[in-house]
Amino acid sequence: MDPSKPESFNHRTEILSTGRKYHFVDQKPEGYDSKRHPTLVLVHGFPDLWYGWRFQIGPWVSRGSRVIAPDMLGYGCTSKPADAQEYSTKKLCADLAALLDLLDIKRAIFIGHDWGSYTVGRFALWYPDRLHALVMLSVPYTPPSREFLSLEEVVRRAPDLGYQLYFASPKSNLEILANLKKFLRITYGPPSPKSGFHNRGSLENLLLAVPDKPRPSVLKEEELEFYHSQLSKGMFGPLNYYRTSKFRHDEELDYGLGPNLRENLPFLFIWGTADLTATPFVIGKAKKFINRYQDVALEGRGHWLMVEAKDEITQIIANWLEGLTCSQPNVVLGERLSGKL
Known part of the structure; x- marks a missing residue:
């Protein structure tokens, strides 16, 4: 597994029981035994891929975990339905549960970043008995709400989320695709108070500006x-995630989905202090709904933690998982998780 060579990972493509095709990386540790080795499911956000976890997969496998990293719906070689309703979190979580079923995995440790963080947080609500532990990066947990807030209202309350109005607009599909390299440089820029694309109207102005100014990036x-x-291959799938707020709200309200995570679920939130998406107010609110809440703030780090702080993320999460069961040091991590949680 060489992070500089995507082809060096073990790639699989399967049809799930939900009817959707998913591409995912599936890496097993040496001497893999499903009863002894835990499974980590890594869920990426926007605009990312399984590839966003390239620096973590190998080290976590070498420490005894099986690692599953899918291209989420709409990305890479995974199915790309055109209807935004197909990207509701309930349906994404059903896909992830079906992926576990396909692999004959009863419970796993879920780790998510950005939209993936939101998704794994909802997975913990829709499928609470299928997690050993939950790790969320960059985007704090937000509970279901009985009151629907339109994206316009969300942006009015949180102006730094103004770029989401552009993503929700149908015109962004082709405009972003036509300027994809520039878009990637903008979104994968290093943390800076001068990045200037979060407020309403700023992102499309930068994207469509001529001439283009060279921009630094956290990526090579x-x-x-x-x-x-x-x-x-197409941006309508990834952008559809920003067009699901009403679908998500209605599904959760109809089901009566509660706000609290499972009481005994180990939980870790990691965030960068220079990331505008991780506000102290939302982080503080999340603590009310999570019994075993822990968090780690990475000073001066931005949004792309798996790249900006690749070694820290690898070590913090691995050490945290092992620390959950340190009271039984002579037992393999998978057995300890299965027996204790």
């Missing part, structure tokens, strides 16, 4: 090229 050129090759 070959990494940007890989993202470009995969996302150039």
